[in-house]
Amino acid sequence: MTVAVDDDLWSAVGDPTRRRMLDLLLAAGEGTATSLSEHLPVTRQAVAKHLAVLDRVGLVHVAPSGREMRYRIDDAQFARAVAQLAAVGTAWDARLARIKSIAEAIQRTHDAAGDATGETTKE
Amino acid sequence: MTVAVDDDLWSAVGDPTRRRMLDLLLAAGEGTATSLSEHLPVTRQAVAKHLAVLDRVGLVHVAPSGREMRYRIDDAQFARAVAQLAAVGTAWDARLARIKSIAEAIQRTHDAAGDATGETTKE
DNA sequence: CGCTTTCTGCAACGTTTGGTTGCACATCAC
């Protein structure tokens, strides 16, 4: 069974910069494009675009305050994203454990038989 | 503390197509670019490129068999990737819970809260 | 054997995405 994952949520969280931004927002409670960019290796504009992406998938929401645009995490949607990470992780983990046990069973079966483990041919 | 994540591993898993490919490989045990592409909405070439990416980060390893190139999951590296997903999920979850409890504490503090200065008003 | 099929790899190309710079406009401080 494939875990029903929201691809938009995933790709939003998949980007390293956006992940760091979420980290910062979680730590600081809120932030603007300018304030976040000071802690990131990218320009304010890049951060602004990422914030737009995060806003589009609902992971953050924005509140204008004077000339500033304050962004903060949307708890509910963020919790959903975390849940999806956990779901995929769990599913894969289970499947991996299953494969492992099967492999062991096979190995037990023909014991010292001719195993065809081609070593990873590094190029 | 920020969870030390391997960006290469993450972005490898971040792509929806690659995620589906890993699913397929887990289910079938092994596969070729051609066989995988039959279960995916992309061409064989695209799959081949993705396999190259997965191979580069060590999530799969390849074994030539005649004219075929058989790919299978690298259990150890895959387990590491799953662990990273879980780690980030856990860290975020914890931080989210903390924020929530703080928010509740604040709300308990000024209770009927007639505060208007720069506070983000929750609706 | 030779011919066809099938599977692979490489190259060229288009589109989307993450990133940059530059500029115009709005707001706060003086």
Add this chain to the structure above:
DNA sequence: GTGATGTGCAACCAAACGTTGCAGAAAGCG
């Protein structure tokens, strides 16, 4: 008012994902 700061928009660049087209190698069959 003027100047500093914060924002948004547009043009542009590079890398990534995806495509088509083609050439070569191994298997199958007359």
